[in-house]
Amino acid sequence: MKLREIAHSRTGDKGNISNISIIAYDISDYEKIKQIVTAEKVKNYFADIVKGDVIRYELPNLGALNFVMYDALGGGVTRTLSHDMHGKGLSAALMNMDI
Amino acid sequence: MKKVRIGCGAGYGGDRIEPAIELAQEGDIDYLIFECLAERTIAIGQRQKKQNSQLGFNEFLAARMEAVLPICAEKKIKIITNMGSANPRAAADLTCEIAKNLGLSNLKIAIIEGDNVYDTVIKQDLKLDEAGTLISKSGKDIISANAYLGAAPLVEALQNGADIIIAGRVADPSLFLAAMMFEFDWQDNDWDKLGKGTAIGHLLECAGQITGGYFADPGYRDVPNLARLGFPIAEVTEDGNAVITKVADAGGCVTIDTCKQQLLYEIHKPDAYITPDVVADFTGIKFKEVAKNCIAVSGARGKQRTETLKVSVGYCDGFIGEGEMSYAGPGAVQRGRLALDIVKERLSICHIKPEEVRFDLIGINSLHGERLSKNVEPYEVRARVAARFIDKNEAAFIGNEVETLYTNGPAGGGGAFKSVKEIIAMDSTLLERNLVKVNVSYLEV
Numbered sequence: 001m002k003l004r005e006i007a008h009s010r011t012g013d014k015g016n017i018s019n020i021s022i023i024a025y026d027i028s029d030y031e032k033i034k035q036i037v038t039a040e041k042v043k044n045y046f047a048d049i050v051k052g053d054v055i056r057y058e059l060p061n062l063g064a065l066n067f068v069m070y071d072a073l074g075g076g077v078t079r080t081l082s083h084d085m086h087g088k089g090l091s092a093a094l095m096n097m098d099i
Numbered sequence: 100m101k102k103v104r105i106g107c108g109a110g111y112g113g114d115r116i117e118p119a120i121e122l123a124q125e126g127d128i129d130y131l132i133f134e135c136l137a138e139r140t141i142a143i144g145q146r147q148k149k150q151n152s153q154l155g156f157n158e159f160l161a162a163r164m165e166a167v168l169p170i171c172a173e174k175k176i177k178i179i180t181n182m183g184s185a186n187p188r189a190a191a192d193l194t195c196e197i198a199k200n201l202g203l204s205n206l207k208i209a210i211i212e213g214d215n216v217y218d219t220v221i222k223q224d225l226k227l228d229e230a231g232t233l234i235s236k237s238g239k240d241i242i243s244a245n246a247y248l249g250a251a252p253l254v255e256a257l258q259n260g261a262d263i264i265i266a267g268r269v270a271d272p273s274l275f276l277a278a279m280m281f282e283f284d285w286q287d288n289d290w291d292k293l294g295k296g297t298a299i300g301h302l303l304e305c306a307g308q309i310t311g312g313y314f315a316d317p318g319y320r321d322v323p324n325l326a327r328l329g330f331p332i333a334e335v336t337e338d339g340n341a342v343i344t345k346v347a348d349a350g351g352c353v354t355i356d357t358c359k360q361q362l363l364y365e366i367h368k369p370d371a372y373i374t375p376d377v378v379a380d381f382t383g384i385k386f387k388e389v390a391k392n393c394i395a396v397s398g399a400r401g402k403q404r405t406e407t408l409k410v411s412v413g414y415c416d417g418f419i420g421e422g423e424m425s426y427a428g429p430g431a432v433q434r435g436r437l438a439l440d441i442v443k444e445r446l447s448i449c450h451i452k453p454e455e456v457r458f459d460l461i462g463i464n465s466l467h468g469e470r471l472s473k474n475v476e477p478y479e480v481r482a483r484v485a486a487r488f489i490d491k492n493e494a495a496f497i498g499n500e501v502e503t504l505y506t507n508g509p510a511g512g513g514g515a516f517k518s519v520k521e522i523i524a525m526d527s528t529l530l531e532r533n534l535v536k537v538n539v540s541y542l543e544v
């Protein structure tokens with residue numbers, strides 16, 4: 001199953017740091033997502049893109065996780081050569097993860 | 100319990116104008132807030148101001164003010180905005196002129212200045228966060244330094260009877276928090292209230308992003324009528340709780356899920372969202388649907404604010420040269436790859452050494468690289484080369500080389516595009532609060 005089936009997501013950017021939320025549609029899926037989608041797994045998933053650390057924050061009462069990825073945007077929106085300057089599409093990429 | 104209704108009329112500088120007009124007309128709002136500054140906008144504004152002292156503010160300021168001023172004046176809706184960008188005074192002068200031309204009177208316009216801390220930052224020789232060095236050692240050509248101001252000067256302006264407040268770099272949620280602090284007489288050390296107000300401000304600040312914009316994924320999350328998307332309203336009570344909603348017949352939707360996505364948008368540590376006013380804690384937040392398109396938000400908290408203010412520092416960082424060419428039909432991807440290989444070899448033959456270079460096949464791997472994009476084979480592909488240089492002429496080489504693929508590259512290339520753009524990069528630093536001197540002044544119409 002793809003993560004997309006049970007969760008949704010939005011990416012934000014601050015400088016060269018990207019953050020991706022993962023939000024369970026049904027809060028009862030939160031524990032399962034928390035178990036499977038670890039910071040390490042996200043770091044490996046984005047190994048080609050994210051050069052720095054990935055830190056995961058948990059928000060159990062929202063059924064959500066927040067991943068903060070350092071050195072993830074090729075220097076940030078103003079100087080990156082990336083076609084997706086803000087890294088806006090990273091959340092869609094993460095939703096394609098098999099869980 | 101006392102209530103105030105706050106609408107967000109813009110979530111970024113170039114946002115749509117009709118939803119703001121709709122909010123003013125039909126939203127039964129007390130405040131209309133336009134949040135129009137991205138990190139880099141003010142650096143670009145600083146550049147414009149240097150060339151022309153009457154420029155450097157939001158390009159849609161006049162259009163927005165012309166559209167909403169008559170309605171807001173009639174309905175006594177106060178306007179708060181950071182559209183002043185690098186030049187709040189010129190923005191206020193123009194607003195004044197527009198108000199006069201519209202035949203309006205009895206309007207007090209506040210100008211918030213002092214976020215420009217360029218001289219102080221240079222004198223203090225502060226350490227840049229990303230560069231990791233002192234400004235003097237960074238070798239960077241600094242063009243702007245703007246401190247994130249908090250709600251305090253805006254509250255002062257409201258206390259002095261301002262109808263319209265035009266600021267530059269104010270932290271986004273502070274634009275909203277100011278209205279709450281003024282209306283409910285919240286003190287600047289009532290950390291929990293400030294945390295609650297900051298959460299509400301953060302939910303509103305991207306306008307359509309909480310009313311169903313940037314949310315739709317057909318079949319998974321359907322959003323009605325996105326072409327007529329309505330912008331959000333928060334009905335805030337003096338205890339710091341709120342209901343997020345929109346004009347009833349506007350497009351879009353406000354749901355618990357749109358609220359959760361926006362709450363986590365551009366935040367890092369959820370229990371420490373640092374603004375100039377407070378360190379807000381979002382971990383206890385609860386959303387509850389109280390009616391269709393009405394989501395109650397409660398449970399945010401706050402901790403004592405930090406002693407320093409964040410400063411965005413803009414600097415010149417060379418040039419990006421870019422070129423693109425499309426290939427279609429059978430073998431399009433192979434021809435696209437060949438095109439990129441040719442440009443790569445040309446760089447070497449011509450001894451062009453970019454600081455950084457990137458080769459993309461748009462439609463194949465341009466967003467997230469080869470690994471995450473595998474097993475995709477479209478009918479057409481766009482080859483793209485982008486590279487960063489110190490020297491502008493070298494940057495121009497990239498686009499020219501891609502363009503020469505017309506007559507020198509693979510078969511059937513079309514739609515060449517080339518560009519060179521100057522990079523205004525951003526870094527940040529922290530400045531002691533007491534070194535930032537804020538000035539509030541007024542114009543009257």
